[in-house]
Amino acid sequence: MVTIKDSVHDHIRVEGVAADLLDTPAVQRLRRLRQLGTVGLVYPSANHTRFEHSLGVYHLANSALDELGIGGAQAERLRAAAILHDVGHTPFSHNIESIIARWTGRMHDEVDDLLEEGEIARVLALHDIDPELVADLIAGDGEFGQLVSGELDVDRMDYLVRDAHHTGVPYGTIDTGRLIRELRFVDGELVLGEGNVQTAESLLVARALMNPVVYNHHVARISKAMLRRATERLLEVGEATAETLRRMDDAALLVALRSCPETAAFANRLDTRSLYKRAIWAELRDVPEAIVDADHEARGEYEREVATRAGVDPDAVIIDAPSRPRMRESTSRVVVNGEVRTLGTQSTLVDALRRVQHEQWRLGVYAPEDATDAVGRAAEKTLGLDLDAFVVDVRKGINTTLDEF
Numbered sequence: 167m168v169t170i171k172d173s174v175h176d177h178i179r180v181e182g183v184a185a186d187l188l189d190t191p192a193v194q195r196l197r198r199l200r201q202l203g204t205v206g207l208v209y210p211s212a213n214h215t216r217f218e219h220s221l222g223v224y225h226l227a228n229s230a231l232d233e234l235g236i237g238g239a240q241a242e243r244l245r246a247a248a249i250l251h252d253v254g255h256t257p258f259s260h261n262i263e264s265i266i267a268r269w270t271g272r273m274h275d276e277v278d279d280l281l282e283e284g285e286i287a288r289v290l291a292l293h294d295i296d297p298e299l300v301a302d303l304i305a306g307d308g309e310f311g312q313l314v315s316g317e318l319d320v321d322r323m324d325y326l327v328r329d330a331h332h333t334g335v336p337y338g339t340i341d342t343g344r345l346i347r348e349l350r351f352v353d354g355e356l357v358l359g360e361g362n363v364q365t366a367e368s369l370l371v372a373r374a375l376m377n378p379v380v381y382n383h384h385v386a387r388i389s390k391a392m393l394r395r396a397t398e399r400l401l402e403v404g405e406a407t408a409e410t411l412r413r414m415d416d417a418a419l420l421v422a423l424r425s426c427p428e429t430a431a432f433a434n435r436l437d438t439r440s441l442y443k444r445a446i447w448a449e450l451r452d453v454p455e456a457i458v459d460a461d462h463e464a465r466g467e468y469e470r471e472v473a474t475r476a477g478v479d480p481d482a483v484i485i486d487a488p489s490r491p492r493m494r495e496s497t498s499r500v501v502v503n504g505e506v507r508t509l510g511t512q513s514t515l516v517d518a519l520r521r522v523q524h525e526q527w528r529l530g531v532y533a534p535e536d537a538t539d540a541v542g543r544a545a546e547k548t549l550g551l552d553l554d555a556f557v558v559d560v561r562k563g564i565n566t567t568l569d570e571f
Contacts, residue, residue: 170221173214174328178225183242183293184249190285192253196220198415199252202329203261204389205380207439209333212380216252216259222324223314224248229346230313230320240310243295247303247314251321253280254304256412257419261390262397268462269401269408275305275315312356317498318349318366326372329380337375340368352506357499366498366509367516373495374519378526382488388441388532391486396423396432403428431481442484445542446531446549447557450491453529454550458487468548476544478537485545486530491523528558 167181168188180188187193196216206212227248231241254277256266267273281287281297290297302308306315313319323342330338348359358366380386397419400406405426411419423433435441450458460468465485473480496510510516531549533541542556 172218172221172225174218174324174331175222175225178221180221180224180249182245183289183295184224184245186289186292187246187249187286190289192280192284192286193217193220193249195413195415196252196255198417199255199257199259200416201259201325202333202380203258203386204393204436205333205383205386207389207441208383208385209335209380212329212333214328214332216255219324219328220249220252222328223251223320226320226323226342226346227313230349233347234349234351236310239295242293243299243303244310244313246290246293246295246300247311248320250277250281250286250300251275251304251314253277253286254412257414257416258390258393261393262419265394265397265401266408266412270412272412277301277304309351309354309356313349316356317495318345318356318358318369320346322369322373322495326369326376329376330372333380335376335379337379338372340372341365345369350501352499352501355499355506357501357506360501360504363500363502363509363512366495366500367513369498370493370495370509370513370516370519374522377523382526384444384447384528384530385441387486387530388444389436391484391530391532392432392436392442395481395484396429396436399429399432400426405429442532443535443538444530444557445533445538446529446545446551446553447559448529448551448553449558450524450527450529452551452553453487457529457549458490460487472531472541472544472548475548476533476537476540478533478541482533482537483541483545484530484532485549486532488527488529491520491527493520493523496520 167179168185170178172178199216201214201216201219202212227244231244254274256262263274278298278301281301287297303311303314323345326338326340327342344365348362348365350357350359400422401408406422420433423429469483469485470480473483496516498509499506500509502512531545546553
């Protein structure tokens, strides 16, 4: 057994298979992956790692297992899944995951290949744990997979609190103790017990408040988009393979980007925080559906057309269109009057937060500062936008009454 001092959960006792997994190279690599990727360019203290987060998820999973009365081999598999749930993450966490998924066909939670080889496989075998069952739990499969990856998972509980703590923003605070104590399995579904509609709503509110100020802050989005562009180019010119890149850490990726002539300029901008600026920052209602739903190839065509029309190099234009707003947590299940109901059907707050999500959504078109005016005008024409202003941060004339929120 080992005891580790954590900045969020205080002392965490790690034992059994989890303790043996801690020193495997794949888990130690998580020390070198920043939890929030490029958000550190906005909040300088946001330098916490996937390793810390994995310890927190393990700690909360352990507490949940005690509350739910789960023991034996199933509990050990869940503990292994908790400590290993992020070993499939790419450098800079989610920032470049979509690129690696396009090249490898694997998302970060598809880790069966990583668990069946090397030190992880050896440790799991020593504890008589089937790596395939652990991989299924990490993917959220089956009844118990909901604890690791689901609407009420311990992953979400840890990262909201941890990200708020390390960025210093006062918005991600949730009552993890109550959430853990009120978890129940009802007919194979993980739910919150009677009287916990507000407990479930707290997860929604925390995420809704963290999105615009942390996860989707415009500087974080710009730097993430620049990192994606550089990483894509690195793969296209053959300076790295997707499988190799998938197992790099943050520093190794930056070294690769600096060393490649085709990506060195982007790496220098990220190193010096000389980031692109917003040429367009448009609301969802002002963006044609074809632009919102454009795939990677179509977006690339739009970028090249905008660059040609603006008279700039193609690398000087990046179009950043987030996926349509969705609220996965609204499908969380709570017990109300003895009946299991989804939060979306029980809480009027869900509708208000859905409206907030739509109002916060922005299409971003980014360019070097001296090219933003030309790129903005070209993007407006090319993308079929009709804007009163190229950059809109706040919707004017929208008044939400107290009964709506």
